[in-house]
Amino acid sequence: MNKHLKNTALTLGVILSYFISSNAVFAAVIEGEVQKQAINYTAISMFLVFVLATLFITYWAAKQTKSKEDFYIAGGGIKPWQNGTAIAGDFMSAATFLGITAAIYGFGFDALIMAVGMMVAWPIILFVITERLRNLGSFTFIDVVSFRLDKRPIRILSAVGSLSVVVFYLIAQMVGAGKLIQLLFGLDYIYAVILVSVLMILYVSFGGMLATTWVQLIKAILLLIGGSFIAFMVMKNFDFSFEAILKSASEIHPKGTAILGPGQWLKDPIAIISMGLTMLFGVMGLPHILMRIFTVKDAKDARKSVFVATGLMGYFYLLIVIIGYGTIPFIMENPDYHNSDGSIIGGANMVVLHVTHFMGGDIMFGFMSAVAFATILAVVAGLTLSGATTVAYDIYAKTIKNGNVSSEQEMIVSRIATFAIGGLAVVLGIAFEHENIAFVASMAFAIAASVNFPILLLAIYWRGLTTKGAIYGGITGLILSVGLMILGPSVWVNALGNAEAIFPWSYPTFFSMPIAFFIIWLVSKLDKSKQAELEKSKFDDQLIRSELGIGISKAADH
């Protein structure tokens, strides 16, 4: 192995630790040492155009955002294609675009599991969750889990689960954004973090869900256009033969034809299966994704939006496979994209942007850099909105005030929450600058899969679920997912400096999710209280509503 490849391998090792320990693909991840680059004027001016356009949209959206329904879910008036594109946009993150291509560049085949896992998760969400969720809830998935259970404790527990996911995910995105901006625009980390936070507060507090959706939608379209262009150019260079790309890649790559099969990255069966599981169930408990299902008028439109999202994501992942393998022939032996010490300029995550530069020159490079930044902005806006909704609606209006609150008061609280979350994101982004964001993001997904997902699934489908069961199981899932991660190698060894991890695996989900399910089941079964009987008896009403949508929340009422 020559020197530059050794360095590449080193940088990839850092990203690798992220991917392995978490559901990396969703979070913007720029790991390892990042040197500030020279100021890139093309990228900055393109980004300014994007910011101006989105601020204009926010201004337009603000004029239409009058009630809390407008703020939380755009009045339920988003069209299925718009919502579908925005959902797809949430998954076509900077990490998917930069991270998966970088992982394919380094390891080949194993990286494809991330794309495949998410592509399988979405149809399952469509079959199992989408329509019932839309029929039962108004603004958040917490509406659904508290439908027939004791509202207070369930709302508090789910809000804790939901907010933990939002905060951890937000930190990962902020740190990723800061580093990405340093790389692409040559701005200081601290300014980058503040800039992201200020823009996101503007979008969310003025434009609510309407502006957040449009920002995500525009970015998704730009990313699809850019991705299609690069994939097309790569294919054109090989006379549109996918086989020829793979041939050339395996001839140039030091691992040779090994990049066409498994084993270069995920080394043992447990690692592979855990990765496969996390990819699948991590998605199903993310509050900001579940919330998008309420932005359309009924279950039918929710169904259509998920179909649009699945189609766009599938197309995008196919592009990623082509581009990922396509980076190898153009970048790996090209001195233009390597530092004098042989490492890739800007780190391994930059390979897709280098190939963009190779194919489309400075203009295209600037365009894609701006799109990569826009991606993070759109995702953090969605997260913040989801967090603000949980604070204002689930906690303030429904729990503290028992529903006795005016739409205006609730709007004020949700805006205060938006500012608070934005401020918190800056503070945490700076505090976590040098932390392993791998760990932070994996926290979010472990909690989503071990707390939110089991309660949601059983609340919809299992008559026997009781409040006690949900509470005990949810708390178990929360303690296990957080606790095992602290005892695992990411924190116990890497952060706390102990010699050996008490819990040998990086991912707790493999254990915490099934145990959470089991405890919910066990405690519900043992719960013989009157309350439990009452909750079970309400299942019939819930079933009919979840199947037919009778009494479904409309934008105007409640």
Add this chain to the structure above:
Amino acid sequence: MSNIESERFLNHAGFIHYSKIKNRVNFWLTILLLSSYSVYVGAMAFAPIWMSSPLWDGSTITTGILLAIILLFSGIICSGLYVLWANRVLDKLKQELLKEFGHE
């Protein structure tokens, strides 16, 4: 909704039929996707040599890459078929039910 009305729905043949076919289709499509995904993940874990084998002599496309691409497409196809079916069959059944119960 009152309990009496719930009872009416639950004992109504149309509702039982609707609920049954809907859940059956959802269940089997989910099983189909989960099992194909399990084959993919399982083969990565336990049959890496088979996954790395070329489709034909001299090809660079391996069984694994083909499976990955098939899974990407089948995600789109399964959700597409379900949405088509739901829009045509399921929604019609639902409308009839709602009409009968005076909810529309």
